[in-house]
Amino acid sequence: MMIADWLAAAKADAEARGLPELIPMLDGLAQATERLRAADWNDDADKETPRDPSEPVDDAARGTR
Amino acid sequence: MKTIVDAAAQLASGKVTSEKLTEECLSVIEALNPKLNAFITVTADEALQQARQADKEIAAGRRIGPLHGIPISLKDLIDQKGVRTSAGSLVRKDHVADSDAVVTQRLRDAGAVFVGKTNLHEFAFGTTSEDSGFGLVRNPHDAHRSPGGSSGGSGVAIATGMSLGTVGTDTGGSIRIPAAACGVVGLKPEWGQISASGVVPLSRQLDHVGPLAASVSDAWLLYNAMLPESDRISARPEAMSLKGLRLGRLSGYLFDRLDADVERGVSATIDRMQQRGAKVVDVTLPHAHDMAAIYLHLVFGDAAEYHARTLVSRPEDYTTPVRLRLEMARYVLAEDYIRALRGKALIAHEVDRALDGVDALILPALAIPAPPIGAVTMPVKGGPEAVRTLMLRCSQPFNLSGHPAIALPCGQTHDGLPIGLQLVGHKGRTPALVQAALAAEAAIAS
Numbered sequence: 001m002m003i004a005d006w007l008a009a010a011k012a013d014a015e016a017r018g019l020p021e022l023i024p025m026l027d028g029l030a031q032a033t034e035r036l037r038a039a040d041w042n043d044d045a046d047k048e049t050p051r052d053p054s055e056p057v058d059d060a061a062r063g064t065r
Numbered sequence: 066m067k068t069i070v071d072a073a074a075q076l077a078s079g080k081v082t083s084e085k086l087t088e089e090c091l092s093v094i095e096a097l098n099p100k101l102n103a104f105i106t107v108t109a110d111e112a113l114q115q116a117r118q119a120d121k122e123i124a125a126g127r128r129i130g131p132l133h134g135i136p137i138s139l140k141d142l143i144d145q146k147g148v149r150t151s152a153g154s155l156v157r158k159d160h161v162a163d164s165d166a167v168v169t170q171r172l173r174d175a176g177a178v179f180v181g182k183t184n185l186h187e188f189a190f191g192t193t194s195e196d197s198g199f200g201l202v203r204n205p206h207d208a209h210r211s212p213g214g215s216s217g218g219s220g221v222a223i224a225t226g227m228s229l230g231t232v233g234t235d236t237g238g239s240i241r242i243p244a245a246a247c248g249v250v251g252l253k254p255e256w257g258q259i260s261a262s263g264v265v266p267l268s269r270q271l272d273h274v275g276p277l278a279a280s281v282s283d284a285w286l287l288y289n290a291m292l293p294e295s296d297r298i299s300a301r302p303e304a305m306s307l308k309g310l311r312l313g314r315l316s317g318y319l320f321d322r323l324d325a326d327v328e329r330g331v332s333a334t335i336d337r338m339q340q341r342g343a344k345v346v347d348v349t350l351p352h353a354h355d356m357a358a359i360y361l362h363l364v365f366g367d368a369a370e371y372h373a374r375t376l377v378s379r380p381e382d383y384t385t386p387v388r389l390r391l392e393m394a395r396y397v398l399a400e401d402y403i404r405a406l407r408g409k410a411l412i413a414h415e416v417d418r419a420l421d422g423v424d425a426l427i428l429p430a431l432a433i434p435a436p437p438i439g440a441v442t443m444p445v446k447g448g449p450e451a452v453r454t455l456m457l458r459c460s461q462p463f464n465l466s467g468h469p470a471i472a473l474p475c476g477q478t479h480d481g482l483p484i485g486l487q488l489v490g491h492k493g494r495t496p497a498l499v500q501a502a503l504a505a506e507a508a509i510a511s
Contacts, residue, residue, distance in 0.1 A: 001398060010396045021385075025393045029365075033401050035358040041411050042404060 003030055003037070066249070066279035069229050069286055073131040076123060083116035083123070083134030083178060086229070090136040090180050094227045101203045103212075103221035105141045105151055107181040112136065115178040122176070131286050133176030138228035140216050141182035142189060142265035143274070145169050152265040153185040153215075155198035155382040156375050166263025168232055168274055168291045175290040180228050183218030187387040189234055189267045190368060191215055192242055192456035195438060196384040203438070204246060206482055210435040213246030213456070215239040215267075219277045220247035230278045230287045236267045237360060238431075238460025240275050241472035245431035245485020248474045250506075251277045252284040252499075253460075255492050256467030259291045268367035270409075271360075271464045281473060281502045288495070302496045304503035305424070308342030312488075312501075313423035318353035319459055322445045324433040326478035331429045334475040334486055338427075338508050348419040348426065350462060352411055357454060359408035360461045365394035366402040409465045416466040420491050425501045430472035430485030432458045459487060469495045471502045475509050 007030045014022035043050050075081040091109050098104050119134035139145055142152040144162035146169075151157050165173060173179075184202045186194045194202035194217025202217035204210040205224045212220045216233030220243030223231055233240040235253040244251025252275045259274045266272055276287035282301060289297050314320075314335060320328070339345045350356075372391045380388055419426055432455045433443045442449040463470040468489050475486035488505060490498025 001400075006396075006398065013396075014392075019389070019392055021389055022393055025389060026396065029361070029393055029396065032358040032361050033398075035355065036362060036401055036404055036408070039352070039355045039358075039404075039408065041352065041355075041408065043407075 003033055006030070066223065067226055067229060068279045069131065069135050069283040070280065072135060072229055076134050077128060083119040084113060086134065087112050087116040087136045087178050087180065090226065090228050093225055094181065097205070097225055097227065100208060101205055101221050101225070102200050103184055103202055103218035103225070103227060104138070104181045105153070105184050105199045105218070106149055108148060108179055112178050112180045119176055119178060129176040132172065132290050134178060135230060136178045136180045136228050137172065137230040137232070137287070138181050138183050138219065138222050139169060139179065139231065140185055140219050140233045142185065142234065143169060143232055144263040145179060145182065148182060150182070150265065151199065152189070153187040153197040153199060156379060158198065162263070164263070167260035169263065171291050172232070172287070183216070183222050183231060185218055186215035187384050188265065188372070189215040189236060189239055190387050190390060192238065192453065193436065194218065194243070196386045198382070198384060201438065204435045206248065206435065210437050210482070211246065213243035213431065213435060216243045216277065220244055220249055223247065223249040223277050223279055230276060230283055232287065232291070233275060233277050234264060235273045235275060235464065236271045236364065237457045237464050240273070240277060241430045241460045241470060241485065241487060242456055244277055244472040245483065246435040248483030249277055249279060250281055250284045250474070251275070251472045252288050253463065253470045254288060255469040255495060258296070258495070259288070266367070266371055268364045270367065271363060273464065281471070281499060281506045284471070285499050298496060302500045302503065304507050305497070305500035306342070307338055307504050307508060310338070310343040310501060310504060311423040312338065312343055312345045312425055312427045313348035313419055314345050315350065315419065315426050315428040316347040317349045319350070319428045319462070322432060322447055322450055322455065322458065323429060324443070324445050327429050327432060327434065327484050328446065330476040330478070330484035331486055334505070334509055335427055338505060341508055345427070346423065348423070350412065350415045350419055352408070352415060353462065355408055356412060356462050356465060357457070359405045359412065360457070360465060362397055362401050362405035363409060365397045369394040369397065412462060413466040416462065416468050416489070425498055426489040428487050429459050430487035431456065431460070434478045434482035434484065463489055468492055469498050471498060473502055473506055473509070
């Protein structure tokens, strides 16, 4: 689900449940979710095959050291 | 602050009785609790009975060990048989535990005396101890400020002498934050080392049970007693020599947004340790900036699951702020929860890498001093920032990673508020972390 669609649905649900105070808080959660989805360690199904980050050989490639 | 080590020596030599120590703690509770609200339940009669029994056993030469006859407290989300476990919420106001939590039983077996159950941020879902069904907790250094949280009452109990030791829980910093805000020691063990069975959960994969105490040695004694018997170490660790101690200063994100006095105090402590022989190198966590988002999605997902039924059946029994945050938590999507799980593994790996070649990582335990009650933002380097974000910033990485971490006091701000230092150790090497903390404690005191 795209974040904008999720946020709109969540706000509508909060309103319908009589919890309007939640609406601005959901904006904050949406920002955190955007950040999470934008992180550079997320996988992409058409890119590199996932590897265990604890594998030493992987570390150099990921540039974590 | 009276220490367990000193009290235990006095008990062993007959210079003091457990009954006397327990009466002293109960007197402090009676005098200060109306103002500070650190305890939800005080078990005075049971405590005195336990203390008299301990005195009889010690006098008869049947002393169990250093905790025998020592008055301690439990955060009120840890079960103690026959006593209410409220978790700081009216949702559980009628819940009386029918058995001890594993840690309670282990401390009982060690001879500890239980004086009561300490107040907390409701269901441990917050860092200020302002939102409790039993009223907010106040900081003993300045009653207009928060004692930190969620184990706020536990921090107050140690700082004031209401108990000589206490047990808290730490999901994003809830032992280390109040330790820093109240000027005491807080040890978050490695994840999974100490049983959380019989403890009300916030996030089972991030919850840690551990001690708060007046000194590093005291924290060790409590920690050691809470371990499974086969893991306990009979000898108390001694301070590591500062000469040869290798410390990794976590630069970047974890030093970026600090209160000026906190930065000055922590940096001065690191300088002092360096001058006395410690070798300090800068290390980083490359994805530190992702930690807050990772943490949020995990805690929200886990808390939403635990509270789903009572949010529907008795929403009015939650404090409004906690209820709203739990309601918000129910909107986290599975895709993002799984993404956060992957991020958690990455952070654990990065903490391991940062520890390569050093004995411990060093950083502040808390980015700011104890915040004023009700504060939404606090000034830090780079401009004002949300209190909730600042409270968790330095501690939550090690809940995600599961590494053992300890907070200890390292001076005061210009207006007399405690500053907390944090050391983080290797997994499987908590005794070495405690040895490094003892060295830091000695350097700070000298």
